[in-house]
Amino acid sequence: MAASNENLKDMIGQEYKDGFVTDIESESFPPGLNEDTIRAISAKKDEPEFLLEWRLEAYRHWLTMEHPEWAFVEFPKIDFQEISYYSAPKSMADGPKSLDEVDPELISTYNKLGIPLEEQMRLAGVAVDAVFDSVSVATTFKDKLYEAGVIFCSFSEAVKEQPELIKQYLGTVVSQYDNFYAALNAAVFSDGSFVYIPKGVRCPMELSTYFRINAANTGQFERTLIIADEGSHVSYLEGCTAPMRDENQLHAAVVELVILKDAEIKYSTVQNWYPGDENGVGGIYNFVTKRAECREDNAKVSWTQVETGSAITWKYPSVVLKGDNSIGEFYSVALTNNYQQADTGTKMIHHGKNTSSTIISKGISAGHGQNTYRGLVKIGRKAEGARNYTQCDSLLMGDQCGAHTFPYIETKNPSATIEHEASTSKISEDQLFYCMQRGISAEDAVSMIVNGFCKEVFKELPMEFAVEAQALLGISLEGSVG
């Protein structure tokens, strides 16, 4: 389909629209990592002793660890001494008490990204925590949520105001020794969001965190902890963007979800970190550990991710199904265009009886993009009646890209039911021609076909974000090969 390839290539290559830099005075630590760096971060945040100790234990363990090499991604060795581990706008140093005291430059940054922080301008049903480099700038609707008993604040604030909850739950899903990047994160994490939904409460609004990397040469090490107490329910969304820069930047986050009896967390991600340019220069390394634990009976968690950004995406939002009858779901769309690489998927670890998990993964590769699905379904000895359904589809656009699938299944219980379906397809010339013959432009046709391919995942996203995700997919594919 050489001729239509040309048509598609000619289509306007829209630039990464969130690639601007906020001109703001920042306080950044000089590059380098040692125990003093960690003490300094901890001191900056005025942390209790136990947390500093926890960080240092993680760091000491990290020093003994080897960089993992098993993923299907390629990048030059990262020099961890060349990264700055803390950067915050100077204006945040005094700890502004309300939005009125926050630097207008920061507020306008979020306005530009379409995330107004003034509550009256927000979509009525969504509260936002805005994280800029290493600090949380503002959290909206905090008071209103507090009335409902919901705690939604920055991680740093939670450390100060809810030390008991932090002590009780931090590192209980992803330990500070879990893996190379999780250990690094535990040592140097700066900020992120904290959510606690008390017993029996259905969170009255959607919660969201918007992560923005702005400063150059810094790493962002966010840490998010969400606890859904018995019978509670919350829907949470995270969004991510970064400026266009020629050098790669590291984003190594850890997200822990704890779900207790009869509770449910719905966690959605629209990841649009800067992906690098069309020659593969620059972009974010998005190396993230996300895990949920259905700790008690009838707990349910659902991960939905739309990954269109980042030079490299390397993550497996996972679920440990401990409680009987607990449910884990993973819905993913990962798109790689130009020279982007993704090695993503999930792990479903079944321990409880009659636990069930669903995995729907849609990988789209265009340009020279490499897209890997890697998933583990593990059924423990006691997981009587466990069930898993996995569906894993790849869509290729052009002949320079790749799609790879590595499903792992381990079962120790003969009563388990495991289903796996996989497909690989191309956008065919027939489909494009058919749509265009009906008066749908090539560009709209590609976006329609791709959105159709992703439909099962998009329908899991909260309404307003589904629209955003569809638009994002259209933009990310512009100028790509059909």
Place this chain on the structure above:
Amino acid sequence: MLKIEDLHVSVEGKEILRGINLEIGAGEVHAIMGPNGSGKSTLSYILAGREGYDITKGRVLFNGKDLLEMSVEERAWAGVFLAFQYPVEVPGVSNIYFLKAALNGIRKYEGLSELDAMDFIATVKGKMKELDMDEKFLYRAVNEGFSGGEKKRNEILQMSVLEPSLCVLDETDSGLDIDALQIVAEGVNRLRDPKRSFVLITHYQRLLDYIKPDFVHVLAHGKVVKSGGPELALELEEQGYAWVDEKKAS
């Protein structure tokens, strides 16, 4: 409406159409018949603008404009519609969404505003009823899992919603049982209009029992070897296509 002049088309160096001349006036129905491999489908693809063909000679005028210079979408916007021999499946895209996108593409070209969703659905539902199509087809993915007959009916539905001025039907009768054929033919007949022209590409005379053509052309070896009225189709039915080869031999 449509004027094809000395059209020569090759695929990978092999000449498929060798000098087609055809003139189709507004409101006329032309049937193009011929044996397999005569170039019938190629002609339909050339009119719709499919890639992969070398037009080595000739021109095609559509309402006085050079059709071959226009892109696939531009032709659709200008009123050229091709009912596919093998309608394509578009998984995950609902029929209603697809129809709406297509119609709005055309309306945009005509400088009209997008259609109101309620009006649109009401119009489409009315047309579906005429084609004996269940409303549930609106919410199913385009052609996905449709039977052969359902796919063809869906093509006619699209045609009746988009209201093109030139309808090219490529072997729409193939794979249809007699009931489905009747429904499809009635759908086409309802669309007959002094301002709308049809090109019916078919192998068999059967379709022409239900849609009466004004002219019949026989295509063989890339050329129109005979043109006439509806009686020519009956003649073909009796004699088969063998005489076409004889004609070539002589």
